[in-house]
Amino acid sequence: MAREKIIYSCTECGGQVAKWQGQCPHCTAWNTLVESLAEPVASGKNRYSPLAVTSRMQTLEEVGAEELPRIQTGMAEFDRVLGGGLVSGGVVLIGGDPGIGKSTLLLQALTCLAAHKKVLYVSGEESAGQIALRARRLSLDARGMYLLAEIQLEKIQSLIQQEKPDVVVIDSIQTLYSENLTSAPGSVGQVRESAAQLTRIAKSAAVTMILVGHVTKDGSLAGPRVLEHIVDTVLYFEGDTHSSFRLIRAFKNRFGAVNELGVFAMTEKGLREVSNPSALFLSQHGAQVAGSCVMVTQEGTRPLLVEIQALLDDAHSPSPRRLSLGLEQNRLAMLLAVLHRHAGIACFDQDVFINAVGGVKITEPGADLPVLLAIVSSLRNQPLPEKLVVFGEIGLAGEVRPVQRGQERLREAAKLGFSLAIIPKANKPKQGIPGMEIIAVERLEEAVAKTRHA
Numbered sequence: 107m108a109r110e111k112i113i114y115s116c117t118e119c120g121g122q123v124a125k126w127q128g129q130c131p132h133c134t135a136w137n138t139l140v141e142s143l144a145e146p147v148a149s150g151k152n153r154y155s156p157l158a159v160t161s162r163m164q165t166l167e168e169v170g171a172e173e174l175p176r177i178q179t180g181m182a183e184f185d186r187v188l189g190g191g192l193v194s195g196g197v198v199l200i201g202g203d204p205g206i207g208k209s210t211l212l213l214q215a216l217t218c219l220a221a222h223k224k225v226l227y228v229s230g231e232e233s234a235g236q237i238a239l240r241a242r243r244l245s246l247d248a249r250g251m252y253l254l255a256e257i258q259l260e261k262i263q264s265l266i267q268q269e270k271p272d273v274v275v276i277d278s279i280q281t282l283y284s285e286n287l288t289s290a291p292g293s294v295g296q297v298r299e300s301a302a303q304l305t306r307i308a309k310s311a312a313v314t315m316i317l318v319g320h321v322t323k324d325g326s327l328a329g330p331r332v333l334e335h336i337v338d339t340v341l342y343f344e345g346d347t348h349s350s351f352r353l354i355r356a357f358k359n360r361f362g363a364v365n366e367l368g369v370f371a372m373t374e375k376g377l378r379e380v381s382n383p384s385a386l387f388l389s390q391h392g393a394q395v396a397g398s399c400v401m402v403t404q405e406g407t408r409p410l411l412v413e414i415q416a417l418l419d420d421a422h423s424p425s426p427r428r429l430s431l432g433l434e435q436n437r438l439a440m441l442l443a444v445l446h447r448h449a450g451i452a453c454f455d456q457d458v459f460i461n462a463v464g465g466v467k468i469t470e471p472g473a474d475l476p477v478l479l480a481i482v483s484s485l486r487n488q489p490l491p492e493k494l495v496v497f498g499e500i501g502l503a504g505e506v507r508p509v510q511r512g513q514e515r516l517r518e519a520a521k522l523g524f525s526l527a528i529i530p531k532a533n534k535p536k537q538g539i540p541g542m543e544i545i546a547v548e549r550l551e552e553a554v555a556k557t558r559h560a
Contacts, residue, residue, distance in 0.1 A: 114139040115294040120332045142293045174361060177273070177314060180218025183370060183379045184211065186408075187341060187354045189362015192273065195312045196361060197305050199279075199333060200354075201319040202343025207352050207370070207377055208318050211343075212275050213241060214376050220250035223272040226265075230257040230281030244376040257291060259284040259300050266307055276304065278318040279333075301333050334358060349465060351386055352377060356406070366406035384411040384522060387464035397484030400495050400524070401476035402515035403468050409511070409518035411495065413463040414473065416480035418456045426455065432462030433473060441500060445478050448504030449551045451485065472509040474500035475528070475553060482554055490557055491526055495519040498530045504550045508532035516542065528553055 114126050116139055121132030129136050176191030185191045188198070202208050209232070216225045229237055234255045241248045252271065256262055259282050266274060276282065282300040283291040290296070301317065308315040317337065334340050340358040345351055354368040369383035380386065388400065388411055397416045402409050414433075421427070430438045438460060446452045460477060462468055475498035483490050497515060499507040509515075512533030519527060520542045527544050534546040547553040 113142060115142050117294060120294060120298060140294065142289050142295060177219070177223065179215040181211075181215055181377075181379060183368035184215060184354065186406075187356045187366045187368040188339065189356075189359050189366070192314045192316075193338070193361045194272070194314055195309050196339065197308050197315045197317065197337040198339040198341065199317045199319055199337040200341040200343065201321045203321060206343045206345060207372055208343055209277055210240070210244070210372075211354075211370070211377050212277065212316060212318070213237070214244065214246065216251050216273065216275060217241070217246040217248055219273055220248070224252070224270070225250075225273045225275075226252045226254060226269065226271040227275045227277070228254045228256060228262055229277050230255075231278060246376075257281050257283060259303060263303060263307060266313060267311065270311065271313060273314045273316070274308075275316045276318065278320060279304075280320050298332060301336055305336050344467065345465060351380070351464065353466065363406050367408060367410070383408075384518070387412040387462070387466055389413050389415075389463050394489035394492055396487045396489050397480055399476045399480035399483065399490055400519075401473055402495050402497050402519050403470060403472060404509070404511050404515065409515045410466070411519060411522060411524075412466055412468065414476045414480045415461045415463060416477065416484045417459040418453065418481065418484045419459075421455055421457050426453075427457040427459070429458070430460040432465065432467050433460055433477065434469070437471075437474070438477070440502070441474055441478055442481075444500055444502060444504055444550065445481065448549070449478075449482075449554050451482060451554070453481065453485065456485065470509070471499040471507075472497045474498065475506060475530075475550075478550065479528070479553065479557055482557070488558075493523065493525045494528065494557075495524045495526070496528045496553075498528075498533075498547075498553075500550055506530045506547050506550060506553060513539075516544070528556060 113122050113124060115122050116130040116132060116135065118130065118135040118138045119133035121130055123131060123139065126139055130138050174193045176193065178191045179185055200208055216227055219225050234253050237253060254265060279300055280292045280297055283296050284299050287295050287299055304315055307313060338360040339356065342355050342357060344353040344355060350372045352370040352372055356364050356366045358364060369380040369386065370377040371380055399414050401412055401414055403412055428435065428438055442453050442458065458481065476496040478500065479490060479496055497509055499509055501507055508530040512529060513535050516527055516535065516539050520539050525542055527542055529544060529546055531546040531548045534544060538544065545556050547556060
């Protein structure tokens with residue numbers, strides 16, 4: 107018997123090499139090569155081109171552009187992240203930590219869709235009895251929802267082509283295997299083949315496909331990164347398993363805006379939508395406390411109020427600590443340097459700890475000014491003015507730069523009862539916001555001085 111050939115595949119780019127090495131020669135990623143069996147080359151066709159179809163050449167103006175109808179899932183927060191709902195023929199990939207609530211969310215969405223659509227739940231990790239017990243525990247009306255416990259790709263394909271459901275959930279893509287490949291389920295080749303074949307069915311039969319993906323220790327989707335290029339939408343489930351709040355964020359969406367955020371609360375009856383998420387990220391203090399500053403961040407089309415907390419303490423080692431939760435740590439070091447150079451406030455002998463309340467992750471630079479004002483407040487042990495909101499980007503020259511959608515942020519803050527705002531001068535509205543005093547600043551030192559005398 108011929109010995110099976112061993113190759114090493116990269117989980118980031120899918121590249122293959124004959125010998126293991128620490129760095130992938132194709133994408134230069136480190137420690138991403140995993141051992142697998144070499145697969146025979148398919149003759150006469152390319153298995154990994156699910157969207158390649160023969161069509162005539164035409165100009166762009168000849169192509170009909172129609173607005174794609176949306177399929178409402180019955181969960182407004184989920185529809186918001188999807189860009190208004192599911193799309194026929196669209197492929198959605200959703201990832202998250204184990205136990206975060208992916209299966210619960212999709213089970214709730216499918217029971218709502220089953221009232222007017224033909225839906226199919228394909229489970230490769232749980233038995234039919236386990237899913238039935240979860241539906242009963244969540245008090246879901248599962249009438250009309252079809253269930254299949256299967257991991258063989260060819261059988262799943264045959265059933266989809268025979269039954270022609272409108273929406274199919276695959277839980278999860280790492281458990282499927284194809285008879286055409288000899289590697290084990292979850293390998294790079296099996297995951298790539300399964301996703302490609304399911305995408306081809308979705309596009310050819312106008313079936314909405316939702317794929318559940320495992321994540322690695324660093325929070326990225328397990329398997330080759332080519333999965334994110336094949337699918338239409340990539341969603342991530344975020345949140346601490348010790349907390350009841352869950353966040354769904356869109357990182358890629360061919361049918362809508364990215365960086366949209368959906369907020370849910372995990373209860374005994376499943377995931378419940380949170381209509382006013384700003385209340386989650388604001389602490390309730392009995393009195394004004396130092397080191398706390400409320401900012402207005404923009405998540406897609408939704409403005410959110412988030413409390414930024416800072417704590418400064420005397421450093422007890424030659425290298426002061428810089429710890430940031432929910433904000434970029436490298437940016438914190440840069441902001442401290444700007445604070446020292448342009449505002450004359452030194453923190454080189456202080457341990458600096460920054461936290462975004464509620465476990466939310468803020469990636470936009472509009473948090474720069476709130477972070478620095480919270481640091482100054484903690485260092486001076488002087489609370490910031492009551493009902494104050496702040497946003498603005500800080501440049502290396504100490505200037506306060508504008509952020510996008512400034513007026514929407516101010517209206518959201520005014521709606522929640524905030525009466526004072528420190529914002530970049532370029533974001534100052536031409537017409538005032540009723541009930542809100544707006545302080546527009548151009549420099550960091552000017553903003554620090556305004557908080558001291560406010």
